[in-house]
Amino acid sequence: MTLDVKICGVNTPDALAAALEAGADFVGFVHFPKSPRHLSVEAAGALSGEVRGRAGKVILTVDADDALLRALVDAVSPDLLQLHGHESPERVAAVRATFGVPVMKVLPVRTSADLASVPAFAAVSDRLLFDAKPDPGALLPGGNGRVFDWNVLHGLDPGLPIMLSGGLDPSNVAQALASVRVDGVDVSSGVESSPGVKSAEKIFAFVRAARAARRFQPPVEGQAS
Template sequence: MTQQPVPAAHTGVKICGLTEGAGFDACVEHGADWVGFVFFDRSPRCVTPAQARSLSGRHAGGPVRVGLFVHPDDETLARVLDGVSLDVLQIYASFERASDVSSRFGVPVWLSQPVSARPDLPSACPAGVERLLIEPKPPAGATRPGGNAQQLDWSLMQGWKPSFPWMLAGGLNPENVGQAVTITGAPAVDVSSGVESAPGLKSPEAIARFIRNARSVTFSA
């Protein structure tokens, strides 16, 4: 039997695309590591800085606050950061742009890395980027680069052991997240539509199950 990679002792969990209080409260209650606010107007989960600030203000501590942006210009980033305090900027952009954003704004940057085959897996993380998000390339005709509930072929990641922090995204839900972590050894996972009862509306019960199942993976010697 092929030995599976061993994930971190605590599989990190990010719940993305929060738009309402019940979902945010469930993330706090069940111990999500990160919560994500989407600042991309083509997404059904898009929020304004004021809405994100209101949600974040429901709990002073708790999960790290992440803002998601798609090819943002400096003006957009500055406007959002002026309206809500964010701990991380998660962006879709080039390696060069990601490094530039990190140096300009002094906020940790995560960069999306869409893949469809083994050769697409990155061998290094760009300077200034704290973490890479490994997710499927969007389908033809998609209006969004992510959040399409598309599942990656996890088997292409078997034996891939990067030296930098990364996170698995794409098509995850409470039923399959344990298998995904088992196969890929992902140290952290990101979910949005997989814990929703409707686009943009999170299910507290699904959030609880997702977090529990993501952290329940065990490995035999």
């Protein structure tokens, strides 16, 4: 089983170069003004143009309206739209239909009860990403460097690719992949030297660790390989 590695919150040419050279499958550009990784529409378009087909381009938004999504789609030509807000299944379906771009819905998780919405979102999404659930009133919906209990996802099979996020870094991604079988891993703050500042060394280390973990670990009992 192959593993997709996504480096999210890429916001400088140096960070992008490191992600591409490390062999990331996806690079994520954040458009959310409260985030230290935020890029304007213009900046996202300029930076994404340097990808040149070497990785999939992902735009992350939070409860964006159609006008903003249209501007971002036109500027970036993304391969995937990552919806990281409170979008309903109906909204996800509408975005997918309106823009003709595959959609990955982010679902915040703390306990198994948070998985109740998986079937509804799986029916309208192309991928699902499970992230640590932020505390009430938190400034950011993700990128907070928090880990959740990965075992909550054990045996989950929504019928489409799933990715894992939330507090992953070079030191724990192997443990995460040993705990739960997923199709990809997503990292942001775990490869930074400070909030919003990517570390090339950590990016390379994360990609190496993730690839090695998937290559040498046997399938998790009870989950598909």
